[in-house]
Amino acid sequence: MENNLSLYQRSKDFLWTDKHIAKQMLKLHLDTTNDAASRNEKTINSTINWINGTIPEKSLILDLGCGPGLYSEKLALNKHIVTGIDISKNSIKYAKKSASKNNLKIQYHHQSYLQELSCGIFDIAMCIYCDFGALTNDEQVLFLTNVSNNLCDNGILIFDVFSNNLSNTKKEEKKWDYCNSSGFFSKKPHYILYECKYFNDANAWGTRNVILEKNKIKEFITWDTMYTKESITQVLNENGFKVEEVKTDLVHKNEFTSDDVFFIKARKT
Numbered sequence: 001m002e003n004n005l006s007l008y009q010r011s012k013d014f015l016w017t018d019k020h021i022a023k024q025m026l027k028l029h030l031d032t033t034n035d036a037a038s039r040n041e042k043t044i045n046s047t048i049n050w051i052n053g054t055i056p057e058k059s060l061i062l063d064l065g066c067g068p069g070l071y072s073e074k075l076a077l078n079k080h081i082v083t084g085i086d087i088s089k090n091s092i093k094y095a096k097k098s099a100s101k102n103n104l105k106i107q108y109h110h111q112s113y114l115q116e117l118s119c120g121i122f123d124i125a126m127c128i129y130c131d132f133g134a135l136t137n138d139e140q141v142l143f144l145t146n147v148s149n150n151l152c153d154n155g156i157l158i159f160d161v162f163s164n165n166l167s168n169t170k171k172e173e174k175k176w177d178y179c180n181s182s183g184f185f186s187k188k189p190h191y192i193l194y195e196c197k198y199f200n201d202a203n204a205w206g207t208r209n210v211i212l213e214k215n216k217i218k219e220f221i222t223w224d225t226m227y228t229k230e231s232i233t234q235v236l237n238e239n240g241f242k243v244e245e246v247k248t249d250l251v252h253k254n255e256f257t258s259d260d261v262f263f264i265k266a267r268k269t
């Protein structure tokens, strides 16, 4: 394990696929009042209303990082034809059950959006809750290539990113804590070593949680890259997309992280 966190370093453990954490994440997704894992219901609804109004009726939609399908279901109810993919087995299992219970025809696949996708060609691809900025620069190129390969000509990508004001909610620090019972990171007693660091060159925050159990160490590193309209436009232009719309007023007060977020609608060129 490295002593100093370096830019876009990846950990072998991953927050979204750890068995214990996946269960905590699902609970957070399904709590419509909080903003952890998925945004609160009011924000989800305003996002859905905007997406619905800005895309053609009965669009073929690919929901990347769909989680338990909160957006996929609402879009399917609006008569779009939706496919969702997610790296979390637990979320996909829940999403499949929920769609069947609600009589909705949604295809769900347990897959990474950083691997070649083979679930069809879509009019719209979407990726909601700042996943794009959680990727390293190389992963972003891979993501945009994958998306482009699975969009029809002139297809649309919709996603959101944090603006620079995310920095108001973070500070550089190292601290530790002890949890003597089951917690978010582990069901056994554990220490949490926490590090948060800003990387000026990439305008990104890195967060590392090292979890020490009696006989086990787990490490989770996550990234949040912040953007301006100009900087995200440049990334998209370099990767075959043209920004068509930027929407800044969809996110209602967010209790978990920054609500200073903007949504981008970009067209494949």
Ligand SMILES: C[S@@+](CC[C@H](N)C(=O)[O-])C[C@H]1O[C@@H](n2cnc3c(N)ncnc32)[C@H](O)[C@@H]1O
Binding pocket: 016, 029, 037, 038, 039, 064, 065, 066, 067, 068, 070, 071, 085, 086, 087, 088, 091, 111, 112, 113, 114, 127, 128, 129, 131
């Ligand atoms: C912040 S959550 C947002 C979930 C959903 N879009 C929402 O807003 O309700 C991020 C989601 O992306 C998924 N995810 C993270 N990395 C992924 C990857 N490489 N491929 C597919 N899904 C991924 C996670 O499992 C999680 O469900």
